[in-house]
Amino acid sequence: MSGLGVRDIGHRVVVRHRIPGGLTDVIGVLQAWTPDLVTVRHADSTLYEIPPADVTAAKQIPEMPLRPVDVDQLFLTAALGRPAAETAHIGQWLLRASAGWTGRANSLLPAGNPGVPVAEALNRTAAFYTDRQLVPQVQVRVGSPQDQEIRALGWVDARPGQSDVLVMHTTVDHVNGLPGYDVQLTERPNAAWYGTAFEGPVPEVAPRVLEGAAKGVFAAVVLDGAVVAVGRGSMTGHWLGVDSIRVVDGFRRRGLGTAIVQGLARWAGPHGGRRTYLEVLLENTPAMATYTRLGYQEAYRYRYLTNR
Known part of the structure; x- marks a missing residue:
C-alpha cells in the first residue's frame, strides 16, 4: 500500500480498495494503520477495516472546511436540546422556567417573531417570571438586534461580573476519535452519574431538565469503581449538543473531558449527527483550550438581561 503510514493517523484520508465486483472509496479519519489492517473512521462513526492487500490507492486529504453556521437556527436548536421543565410562548418567543435552576432553563429565548410589540412582550415576560417568584431574564445573543432593542427598553446585564457564554460548534467528524478511556453510555443517568455531575445536592428540578430531551444520552468514565467524569448529549435534527461535562477533582488534566466529548460524538454519528455544539464561559480557559484543540470554533x- 502506498501513500499512508503511522504519521497519518488522526488525519482525513481517502482509501480506494477492492470489493467484490470492483473498487470503492472510503473517506474518513485514519484510525489505525498496521501492516495487517487499515482502519478508517467514517463521519457516521462506522469503522472500515481494510486489508492492505486490497488497497489500490490511498492518500491524506485536507480537513473538511467548517461550514458557516446559521446562528439563528443554532440559538433555537440549543434551547430544544435542553428543554425547560415548563415552557410557554409569546408568539415565537420561548418562555422557560425550571424553579430557578440554570439561566438557560429560566429565561426568555427571543427567537423569531413575538407577534406583539417588543415592549409588550417584555411586560408579559416580566409577569411570567414574577408569578413564579423568579427574576425576569432574557437570553440574548451579544450584538444581535434583539440584544440592542431589549437594552434600549431599559433591560440591563443580569450578571455584570460574569463573562459572556461562548457557543462553539464543529463537525462530528472532527471529534469522534477513539476515546482514551472506556466511555459508558446510558439512556438514563443513575445516582452515581448525578453524584459526579453535581458537587452538592442535586436540585429537585434537575432530572426533569436533563432527562427531558427527545433523544439524549448520558456518558460516564469509571476508574477504580468510581465515576470520575460525566457528560450529557442530546440530538436535535443533525445537531449533537454536549453539556454537563464535569471531571472530579484529582482526575483533571488527564484527557477525561476529551474522552467524554469523543464518546458522545461516536454515539451521535449513527443517530444522524453531523454537527455538534457546546457552551462554555469565556473565563473557563482550561475548557476553552480543550474544545479548541478538538476543533470547536465560536x-x-x-x-x-434583566429589568431589575
Whole structure:
C-alpha cells in the first residue's frame, strides 16, 4: 500500500480498495494503520477495516472546511436540546422556567417573531417570571438586534461580573476519535452519574431538565469503581449538543473531558449527527483550550438581561 503510514493517523484520508465486483472509496479519519489492517473512521462513526492487500490507492486529504453556521437556527436548536421543565410562548418567543435552576432553563429565548410589540412582550415576560417568584431574564445573543432593542427598553446585564457564554460548534467528524478511556453510555443517568455531575445536592428540578430531551444520552468514565467524569448529549435534527461535562477533582488534566466529548460524538454519528455544539464561559480557559484543540470554533456569544 502506498501513500499512508503511522504519521497519518488522526488525519482525513481517502482509501480506494477492492470489493467484490470492483473498487470503492472510503473517506474518513485514519484510525489505525498496521501492516495487517487499515482502519478508517467514517463521519457516521462506522469503522472500515481494510486489508492492505486490497488497497489500490490511498492518500491524506485536507480537513473538511467548517461550514458557516446559521446562528439563528443554532440559538433555537440549543434551547430544544435542553428543554425547560415548563415552557410557554409569546408568539415565537420561548418562555422557560425550571424553579430557578440554570439561566438557560429560566429565561426568555427571543427567537423569531413575538407577534406583539417588543415592549409588550417584555411586560408579559416580566409577569411570567414574577408569578413564579423568579427574576425576569432574557437570553440574548451579544450584538444581535434583539440584544440592542431589549437594552434600549431599559433591560440591563443580569450578571455584570460574569463573562459572556461562548457557543462553539464543529463537525462530528472532527471529534469522534477513539476515546482514551472506556466511555459508558446510558439512556438514563443513575445516582452515581448525578453524584459526579453535581458537587452538592442535586436540585429537585434537575432530572426533569436533563432527562427531558427527545433523544439524549448520558456518558460516564469509571476508574477504580468510581465515576470520575460525566457528560450529557442530546440530538436535535443533525445537531449533537454536549453539556454537563464535569471531571472530579484529582482526575483533571488527564484527557477525561476529551474522552467524554469523543464518546458522545461516536454515539451521535449513527443517530444522524453531523454537527455538534457546546457552551462554555469565556473565563473557563482550561475548557476553552480543550474544545479548541478538538476543533470547536465560536458560533456566537450570549448574555442574560434583566429589568431589575
